[in-house]
Amino acid sequence: MSSVVDILLWGVLPYVVLLVVIGGTIWRYKYDQFGWTTRSSQLYESRLLRIGSPLFHFGILAVLVGHIVGLIIPKSWTDAVGMSEHLYHIVALSTGTFAGIGTFVGLALLIYRRRKTGPVFMATTNNDKMMYFMLVVTLIAGLATTIISVFDHSVPNYRETVSPWFRSIWILQPDVGAMAAAGLSFKVHVLFAFALFMAWPFTRLVHAFTAPLHYLFRPYIVYRSRDRVTRSGSVPVRRGWDPVGTQDRDRGVRRGGSTRREKAPSGR
Template sequence: MIRGTVVSTVAPSTEQSTGVVDVLLWVALPYVTIAVFVLGHYWRYRYDKFGWTTRSSQLYESRLLRIGSPLFHFGILLVLLGHVGGLVIPDRWTEAIGVSEHAYHVTAVALGTVAGFCTLAGLAILIYRRRTVGPVFSATTRNDKLMYAVLTLVIVLGLAATVAANIVGGGYNYRETVSPWFRSVFSLRPDPHLMADVPILFQLHALSALLLFCVWPFTRLVHMLTAPVGYLTRPYIVYRSRDERLGTRAPHRGWEHRPG
């Protein structure tokens, strides 16, 4: 009996062809970021409760703050909602409720671009204020400077990716690659090959976002995860005077002699 040799014509799996760099960037780094984000907030709350604050500088300057702060917060809120919708919600869910992929894409690009420019404009005003107003600049820490730099990088790369792919280019559907990868990380089944062929600007935007979440617990951004709920149940503070004669006689004027 002649034994033949069987030659396999099956191409290697995508998982096997995934490079070491892809595994480091799109598997190891996200989990390191999650660990730093969670443990960093625990450490900050455990050992730096009094530093868990926005470090408000409104007392030093309010004119530019009234313009830049609402513009930034309004824009970043829309950006956050857009990312939650695009990354967390699968495209089949939106199609199930009657929203076509084209309609979703056009709406997301239009609102995302407007929100991104609002966020960037507000951030530019806040950075200008922090750099040009003396008392505000004196109250700026190194962590604040790092936070502003990384946050600006994330926003600029996100806008650049949106403009390059959907306005200048022919369009790119990140819900077929980036979104499944994002969900695979949190389902503990990371799939790095989904990010292998993603346009470079989208990759840089994702990596800069991971960097932002790494520095997040050590900056003023921690205030986004808290709310003054305790004020609703905290009892009133009662102030009492030690002067027993208070209210028994008319107060003296400042220039009148007060008997001993």
């Protein structure tokens, strides 16, 4: 029998988080479109940004893929394709640890850059500091969960606790008992993730919902060529766009090859 706390945490709180994420994103888009930005600071410093930003972004994408595989794909599916539980945990541990460390190192570089670069630090808001703090504690909790689940064999298998609970949320039948049986480290990690997602629409992280994926499918941009042609008896034409004719210009060319400018009356 699940306790009241378990019902509130694992049966009610997930839907509160979903409402905040969806409602907050809609509110932000409707009332703060000009603030829907990463507030890029590349102009102030780019050397550390070129290293830290790709590490963080590609690392967080790998972490996301790992969570999707671990939470959405049931154990019966991997058993059906012949992947043993031991092999699954080896793959999950190696790829998850690599992705988590890469994400953490990238985030550490971004925080160091923001603290040590004067103009970047001056542009850092309290909202940004809160966002970085929540990202750090969530990542640390995730890495700690991975390490604990490997060395502490008494921790229940998350594929039999956290994963069924996560899938049950989306069919509106939350399996509170499954999550209540999970290890403490998993529960702490999930609660930190809940807090991060609730803050997501109100921070610069919201730009992830408008990633420019359409750039991969947009048509080619056609440019006009610039031919190096010469006029008879003159120097080569300077590179540039072709001149656009006007009535005054065409009239001047017909009169002698150049346009005339008439002096405006002085009014005297």
